[in-house]
Amino acid sequence: MPRLPAPPLPKSLQPRPKRPGENNDTGALGPVEAGVTVVDWLDERTALSPGLRWLLWRKVPRGINWAYTLGSATLFAFLNQAVTGVFLAMYYRPDVSGGAYESIRNINDNVFLGQLVHGMHKWGASVMIVLIFLHMGRVFFYGAYKYPRELTWVIGVVLLILTLAMGFTGYLLPFDQRSYWATVVGVNINAGGPFIGPFLSSFLLGGADFGATTLSRFYAIHMLIIPGAMAALIGAHLYLITKLGIAAPPWIKPHVEQDGDHALVESEV
């Protein structure tokens, strides 16, 4: 198989040419070369490196600023929720007759670093809501939702709704008085929608009233259904961002240069 052309690596990562007389080959590979060999082996079989280069070494417009990091910040908040959530699930019990509250108490009081991980999940949820709204505001006020990035915006709005649904379903899980009554109120707000509302509420409750399976329904929605949908949609969101490029800030004018007999519109650095 022919070797793929070398990626446009930054200077610091490019292999340095050997000095004369240094080439006293012992036959064994150095740690760097061994790593390169493993990566080559993988790349020859998966051809992943062009995709990674496409994803990571892409041009960004002139004039970008710290506001452009809000999307990545939201992504990191999501990853934080995913990782801490998975480990909380190892100790949590969605038992409506007292076990759920006891398992949360056990996490907070007995489990090593339990209070920290629970706190990261709890406060991380608020952080994620704040960040996703800030990100949405940045995109809106910069006009970055305009052609050709409408679909990215639509997916982002769906992700916002799913994030709020995560907040709603997660709020019940500690199963204390505040969780219980906030969920009762939230479900009844759902019921206020004409025609569909009562059905939505009884779907969430799994019956006419708060019942034996309501907590496990909320748990399944919170940790399986919505996170799966969110992971897929985040993938689509990132694909579109990479494919379409980042929108320049609205105050950056296209930079027009006379180049021979045709105008060259240049707005990228």
Added chain:
Amino acid sequence: MPDRHREIKPKYTLERGMPGAFEGETVTRRRLMNLWANGVGGIAAAAFTLPALGFAIAPIFKEAPVMWQPIGPPDDFPDNTYMTKVIVITPGIGEAGNSIAYVRARNPAIDTEPEDAYNHWVALSSRCMHLGCPVRYVAAAERFICPCHGGVYDFRGMVAGGPPVRPLDRFYTRLNDGLVEIGPRYSVNSELQRFSPRFPGEPIDGIGQYLYPSQFDTTDRPPYH
């Protein structure tokens, strides 16, 4: 991008000169295979999707069972104030399945709704008809007060102020073996006419009764009117 300049193939397999073609045949082997593969794939996907979906949404269409639970002898309940009774709404889940009913004897001087076999005792649900918080009976004021958003109900459970959209829900009551029993819940409109149970926040005066259909009606309950 599809090639727009491609020659359009004839519709009939015979005209395409395919081996084994016969008169009037339009479905080629490739097309048949495509249909089969997609069809079988679709059936296989539906075979696990539809049962799972039905499993998840079945509770919407389930009929609520009718339970009658004794709450005490008739002498326990005066007709000028409410007794607080803990009743079971969902059995088997402990505290989370309990609720409170406020019960008194019917007082013909103030209860103007027609009397029948199921309202010799007036049993009000503690569930606020704004968004479902628990209301508290304040005897000094003869009012029900909701702690969440300031809903206020008068002595009969009619809305006296705040955001609630209809009077407090009620329970059927009856006398059985010398004990007052509390039965299924029903909703009432502002004339205290009985309706099938609805969620809080759903008005049932006028058009509201059609905008917010009830799903948990059972054939096994006492009549509404």
